[in-house]
Amino acid sequence: MKRIVYREWLIEPERYWGLLAILGGVIAIGGLAALYMEHHGHWVTGMSNSVVWGTPHIFAVFLIIAASGALNVASIGTVFNRTVYKPLGRLSGLLAAALLVGGLLVLVLDLGRPERLIVALTTYNFSSIFSWNIFLYTGFLALVIGYLWTMADRKGQPFNRPIGMFAFLWRLALTTGTGSIFGFLVGRQAYDTAILAPMFVVMSFAYGLAVYMLVLIYSCTADGRPIGPLILRRLKNLLALFIAGILYFTLVYHLTKLYGAKYDAFEHFLLLGGGTYTLVFWLGWIVLGSLAPLGILYHPELSKDRDWVSAACGLIIFGGLAAMYVIIIGSQAYPLEMFPGHRVLEFGAAGDVGGRVASYAPSIPELLLGLGGTAVALFITAVGIRVLQFLPESLADRDVDPHIAAKSA
Amino acid sequence: MAKAVVTWGIVSLMLMPLLYGTLAQAEAIGGFVVPTSKAAQLDRCVEPTEAMRRYHMDLIRHQRDTTVYGGIRGTKHSMSGCVDCHAGHDASGEPIPVAAPGQFCQACHHYAAIKLNCFDCHATVPKGEAWNQEPEPTAPEANWMMNLLDLHLPRGRVTP
């Protein structure tokens, strides 16, 4: 087997700068949207006292869990010692850091008082999962940077495995923490369950890998680097496994709600009578976001085709956003059940919501802010692979797999 | 030695207009107590003027925590006191928000380029004037009667 050679991304300058210009444009618009919301206040968004977290949070949570998932590829190489995955490690680390920065930016810019971020970074309340997450996120960034160094620098080589191991554990903690933001909200019927934490971990595996594969396929194809069928097969099999995992956890989640806690009314709302939320759950999360990609990835012919695999990744990302929509928005729209055995006839003023489903319509600025954060992640990734040696020159099977290399020799 | 003296002399001379400019401006700001405010009639602030200029933010900040966590309100360094005294008034006697351009707080903060964000949340006109017509809490024993009388009076917004 040849030594793995990493090279800067060698696409034509026009194409590279064009890409950066587009991403820069999306970032600028996202920034303006954030300024607009900050200047006027949140009344210009679809959010209210009933649905307090909106579209920005869908993007932010998705990006953050995708970030920890994107690091998995590196972990498989380092922690589980799969040689084939080793050349994929650097991009994995870069993408993880980039996605996290994008996600956090969205989260921070949606705060009611974003200028007080320094308060969040200097005063802590350690009974809050949010506080812990601040450490988990910043620690993750630092770890990933250290991890990248051990992968790229010969002097860092000896630390590669310990740091990789530590980063792996850390990313598990991070996603558990993110899931727990929702899981420990005892007041809300949709959340009050610890299963959200492991469910978020599996989701992060899938969404992170889907984003990773899309970026890998795009960037390698763009400057003509080969990706061997074997490595593609491995990645897509792993992805399919993670999707199956999400489906499994989704099932257990709903069974818990149906049988364990007797939240029948909430389940009825989500699965049958919730209008948009029901539609997004079944069509977005289950059919288009899970079953369809599963079908593609296990199809004997389609799964060999790079474009179809890319399409499956795209569907999974779409499904992930749909899942976040249902988990974050749907669960808030559903009214808090405060009076069992009673129907709420009135709850304050006419438009004030209690006892019935709250309405929420995503506003354009919210959406633009979310897209802006995504663009930040992609911008960092694009610049990273362009100026530093993140991408391996070839991912052809004989170059990355020692067995095949031995056979062909 | 002599050379150094000359050099410093020249430098000082060159800096003079600059220095003078700063002083002049500081003077203009220093004299700034809105003539139509209560403060204009008083000899001094709750602390010596120099101390207030330098440390008002610390005093307010200290008072803020005492009030929020300890429930101690309306003491010497409370910010509502600043507003009560320093709000200017227009010709018809209506108060002008202290955070409005050119008014006591805003004028200086604008000059110093420091964001004035107390008034994102806090009342900008004195208690009992214009829209800030909150009734004084009454003594417990008088409550019942007072409130009976008060019931039909508009306590909130004052119609312009």
Next chain:
Amino acid sequence: MKQDHDTIDQGRRALLGAAAVGAAATVGFSSTIVSAEGRKTPVTAEHRWGMLIDTSKCADGCTACVDACELENGLNLQERPHGLSQQKWDDQRSTWIRKVRLQDNLSGQITQLPLMCQHCEKPPCVDVCPTGASFKRADGIVMVDRHICIGCRYCMMACPYKARSFIHEPVEHKFTRAPRGKGCVESCNLCAHRLDHGENNTACAEACAQTGHQAITFGDLNHANGKLRQALKATKNRQIREDLKLNTGVRYAGL
């Protein structure tokens, strides 16, 4: 730390001789004494303020408590931003207390009650707040230190009672005693400004009494012989979402 400040403050006050009577009274007597000009010592855990709401006395069509709260805390000064529908504004404006009407699924019986922050002993909003802005004052009042609130709304996610409101719009008019501003969260504070001035009632309880309904009894949960404890003893009562074991300061009878 806070203690230190307070000692210094007292010293200074004594030196200056300002409000000499009040200061002398404070130094001389126990911290429970609060003069009408305002308390001079920090609140302590000696009291825990709470309420008993007797739903059987809460009258149909009466909104006296809600109206009183609006006036007391300047909630009626909020202005609907230009171009915002009334429907959405109803769900975006700050609301501290709501009149809730319920119908029993089985018997069809109607129950009314005012619902506000329940002032839990173990408040979920305080647990989740990343900066510690959402806090419980020593005397049991749950409130927000809006100087360090970053507007993340996690407390609103955590509250089982939908008691909290986020300020969605810039607020121009607000009372000195009830500051309010864009981007922070707020909720019922049991009229803390009244308590701090030695009054022993909230605006809502007072208004309810004035209508003659007497549905709200406000008082000290720690005071064994006080009117609240007596009322709690006399009437069977419960907490909303009792299953969460939050030990709320607001209790309901006839629910």
